[in-house]
Amino acid sequence: MITDSVREFETERPRLFGLAYRMLGSAQEAEDVVQDAYLRWAGTDREAVRTPGAWLTTTVTRLCLTVLDSARVRRERYVGPWLPEPVLTSGGALGPMESAEQREEVSSALLLLLERLSPPERAVYVLHNAFGYGHREIAGILGLSESGARQHLRRARARLAEERARYAVESERQRALVETFLAASRAGDVSELVSLLAEDVSWWSDGGGRVPAARKIVVGREPVAGLIRMALEKWLVDAEFRPAQINGAPALLFFADGRLxxxxxxxxxxxxxxxxxxxxxxxxxxxxxxxxxAGEAS
Structure with a gap:
């Protein structure tokens, strides 16, 4: 039998997952945080909770801050470039993706930039920009003064502003590039793929030391072209490519023997x-x- 408290939590779960994911850049860690929040919710005297949504938001945010402290150490030891965990967003897993602003707030490019912020700065930025919380509410969630919340947000915006401008992308142009890249990949047309690359293109490959992958960011048309040639000839020769909306943007998935x-x-x-x-x-x-x-990833 589903109790009122469970039903109340499940109503909030999608929003809480979206908050935790934006804070952490990891779907698995976000799920763990939400589950931890549920256990705390189940053990809390509900009569002492005036606003369940606010209580749960505060709990999840503070749990994320704890995770971020340890995650920073783990990512410093990570083998090769670290990238956010990809999430399929076409089904609404991270909320509406109707506007360019909504899509940008979950983009991998922005999540990477958020890694440069301190945990409190990241929390303030996500709560304000992605969820529309005011400074007073954020101050209460994080145990800050209202002026402290404002200062964190100013610092976060200042640190992100220049880099965000560099990574701004016209969505239709990006979609066209992905579609052309997909067609050329399916055809094994390396020359067409190389022709799509800008002179200063960069390649980030997150293998985590688990699979073959470049352990440094590769920059430049010729070096990246070499990686693409090698990948198509050695690892992706029989791969199946599919388009998908990942983190609010067009992307390509590839499958080997039916496995992601x-x-x-x-x-x-x-x-x-x-x-x-x-x-x-x-x-x-x-x-x-x-x-x-698709079952477990290979």
Whole structure:
């Protein structure tokens, strides 16, 4: 029998997951945080909770701050570039994706930039920009003064402003680049793929030491072209490519023997593809594989 308290929590669960994911950049860690919040909710005297949504938001945010403290140490030891865990967003897993602003707030490019913020700055930014909380509410959630919340938000915006401008992408142009990249990948047309690359294109491959992947960010058309050639000839020769909306943007999934093998997110503009982010670490593909109904990631 589903109790009122369970029903109340389940109503909030999607929003809480979206908050935790934006804070952590990891779907698995976000699920763990939400489950921990549920256990705390189940053990709390509900009569002492005036506003369940506010109580749960505060609990999840503070749990995320604890996770971020330890995650920073783990990511410093991470093998190769660290990328956010990909999430299929076409089904509403992270909320509405109707506007460019909503899509940008869950983009991998922005989540990477958020890694540069302190945990409190990240919390204030996410609560304000993605969920519309005011300074007074944020101060209460984080145990800050209202002026302290404002200062954190100013610092966060200042640190992100310049980099966000660099990564701003016209969505229709990006979609066209992904579609052309997909067609060329399916055809094995390496020359067409290389022609799409900007001179200063960068390749990020997150293998986490679990699968073959470049352990440094590769920059430049020729070095990246070499990686693409090698991947198509050695690892992706029989791969199946599919388009998908990942973190609010067009992306490519590839499958080997019917199992999800990785995600490639492609960013670019008039000059061509400027960044390719490939998530290959199987530990980061489990949540997406479940979303796709593809079973466990290979």
């Amino acid at each position: 093998g990785g995600v490639m997110e492609i960013s670019g503009g008039a000059e061509g593809i400027t960044q390719i982010r490939a998530v290959l670490n199987p530990e980061k593909l489990g949540y997406l594989a479940e979303q796709l109904g």
